[in-house]
Amino acid sequence: MTTCMECGLPMRLTKEEALEMSCSGTHFIEDGMTLTPVTGKGLRLGNPSKVIQCEYGKGVEIGNFCDIYKAMIGSYTKIKRFVEIQENVEIGKFCKIMSFVFIPTGVRIGNYCFIGPGTLFLNDRYPAAVGQWEISLTEVEDNVSIGGGAVILPGVKIGKGSLIGAGSVVTKSIPPSVIAYGNPCKVVRPI
Ligand SMILES: CC(C)(COP(=O)(O)OP(=O)(O)OC[C@H]1O[C@@H](n2cnc3c(N)ncnc32)[C@H](O)[C@@H]1OP(=O)(O)O)[C@@H](O)C(=O)NCCC(=O)NCCS
Numbered sequence: 488m489t490t491c492m493e494c495g496l497p498m499r500l501t502k503e504e505a506l507e508m509s510c511s512g513t514h515f516i517e518d519g520m521t522l523t524p525v526t527g528k529g530l531r532l533g534n535p536s537k538v539i540q541c542e543y544g545k546g547v548e549i550g551n552f553c554d555i556y557k558a559m560i561g562s563y564t565k566i567k568r569f570v571e572i573q574e575n576v577e578i579g580k581f582c583k584i585m586s587f588v589f590i591p592t593g594v595r596i597g598n599y600c601f602i603g604p605g606t607l608f609l610n611d612r613y614p615a616a617v618g619q620w621e622i623s624l625t626e627v628e629d630n631v632s633i634g635g636g637a638v639i640l641p642g643v644k645i646g647k648g649s650l651i652g653a654g655s656v657v658t659k660s661i662p663p664s665v666i667a668y669g670n671p672c673k674v675v676r677p678i
Pocket residue numbers: 585603604633634635650651652653654655666667668669670
């Protein structure tokens with residue numbers, strides 16, 4: 488099939504055509520030897536990133552070498568290079584997700600959040616290679632900033648407007664409007 492049954496556009500698009508399209512079906516950007524799948528409208532997608540079955544708003548920007556699957560990304564959020572975002576993750580509007588961030592299933596991030604480079608969210612408190620695994624939900628409220636290299640353990644909530652220091656290990660929930668850092672991450676002062 489060379490044209491899409493849903494929107495009638497060719498299945499293979501240029502990046503410019505993909506930016507304009509508003510189809511929820513999967514199309515492909517042809518770029519040299521690679522074919523990058525894209526859906527939706529207004530996406531600026533690096534190469535060779537994969538964005539599969541995601542829902543996203545206007546003006547979302549995704550850098551090179553990202554892998555994003557079945558996630559929701561709000562309008563004007565920017566995702567830098569080498570980011571993995573897994574199924575059912577929700578990210579709000581106007582966020583900035585820096586390079587090398589890992590966001591697994593079970594994480595919800597609000598609007599206007601900054602997630603520093605190399606931040607690691609974890610979702611299973613007692614992981615094992617085989618057998619059952621259990622996801623604990625992690626929530627990052629609006630206007631939170633997380634410094635580079637932080638590790639966020641499963642099931643915590645980071646309150647609105649708080650700032651987590653670089654390299655912190657967040658083992659428990661953090662209230663709103665505070666600066667917190669360290670391993671384990673502790674509240675240091677209000678903002
Ligand atoms: C948490 C942070 C905001 C604190 O800044 P600050 O209030 O100016 O703190 P100071 O630099 O005055 O440090 C105060 C004390 O906390 C310690 N400290 C500061 N940041 C720390 C951190 N992330 N982890 C552990 N200790 C930290 C300092 O060593 C200092 O200790 P001391 O009193 O024993 O000397 C800042 O250090 C930080 O981590 N910012 C995030 C930076 C970042 O990742 N940016 C990403 C951009 S890409």
